[in-house]
Amino acid sequence: MFEIKINYHLEELHDLVRQYPMVVIEEGEKVMDIIVRRLESEVVMRTPRGVGGVAGLAGSIHGAVVSQGFPIHGVVGTPLEYAIVVEEGRRPNRAMPPVGPIALWAQRKLGVNVEDARSVGFVIARSIGKKGFKGAHMFRKAWEQLERWAQTELQSIVDRVSERLSD
Structure with missing residues (x-):
């Protein structure tokens, strides 16, 4: 499993947590859900589409609080x-990746017939082993774009709790 975990420690919440733990938890979960949903969306947008399209890797990316x-x-x-x-x-000059999934990819994405798929998959796998390829960095780039915004959102928990308590 590959994942990004968001953990922040907000000093300003210590007193509020002691006095109003349930309110802080509820507001904290709401804010974290906003952050997670936006991060999930940004990662999915940056994820390369392969054979499965949206049902492939992009469709498997999910966030949770x-x-x-x-x-x-x-x-x-x-x-x-x-x-x-x-x-x-x-990285280049590594062992070849498994041929089977690449052969299936070649059939679906390149239109290679079943009889030739294994041979084409082998050639592609050998090339990947020799040359390597650059990563998409979809998780890292999404987080880099959103981190400052996420920090601001997390800081809003104090105001949200205070506002709720004043009602």
Whole structure:
């Protein structure tokens, strides 16, 4: 599994947590959900589309807020093993990747017939092993774009709690 975890420690919340723990948790979860949904959307937009299109890697990326009180965690990730290779790329002069998935990709994406797919997959896999490829960095780039905004959103928890308590 490949994922980004969002963890922030907000000193300003300590007193509020002691006095109003449920209100802080509820508002914290709401804010974290806003952040996670936007990050998930940004990562999906940056994810290369392969054979599966939206149903492939992009469709497997999901975010969640994980909370049992404190701390509140935001997670965006995918269970697909190859996501790390798409994210980080592959260095040259390494062992060939598995031919089977590449042969299937060649059939679906390149229109190669079943009889030739294994041979074409082998040639592509050998080339990837020799040359490598650059990563898409969809998770990293999305987080770099949103981190400052996310920090501002997290800082708003104090104001949200105060506003709610004044009602």
